Amino acid sequence: MAQTPKPADPAVPRLGKPLKRSFFDRSVHEVAPDLIGATLLVDGVGGLIVEVEAYHHLDPAAHSFRGPTSRNRVMFGPAGFAYVYRSYGIHWCVNFVCEEEGSASAVLIRALQPTHGLAAMRRRRGLQDERALCSGPGKLCEALGITIKHNELPLDQPPLALHARTARPETIVGVRIGITKAIDLPWRYGWKGSRYLSKPF
DNA sequence: CGACAGATTCCCT
């Protein structure tokens, strides 16, 4: 018999204070590791960020590398907004735009540990396994209902919400996944030992 | 303008 989680259930950790857009007004290489352990919610559904990747405008693997297009233009605007794009024609992926002197950089959110709205995530994903709900950039967008409608939305206003971590997790660094350019840059960050990563480090 | 690669995922073998 499955138990209904109670408010005091430690599996649903207390949320930290809301992150302001100014959190993203600095180098993507500082923001990316600082996001590990923060909580991302969309209409109250989401979880702990356990894996991200940094993309910088001087980085050939970044969408912003060749300049603004209709797809990536939000990357060239102010920090603290969502950049959502279609991946392989099928999936959505979400980034958080950072800015350091017009750097056109962003952090790709690659995996979450589900904590809020598990039932909604299971319904959207069509599966039960908690570890499979948000263990990839396309998976987590499906689980949270993120689509192009969320592109260019501010990260500190509904339906989006970000909460600071309440403790600093041990993080691990590695090379990015699924790219063919600049494959050696160690710009993937993860929560060390997490069971919810897209792939092991 | 056509071809093709790509910050992916799922299902099959």
Add this chain to the structure above:
DNA sequence: GGGAATCTGTCGA
């Protein structure tokens, strides 16, 4: 491990 699904930007004819 391999292939399909099929949107967006880039490059070559």
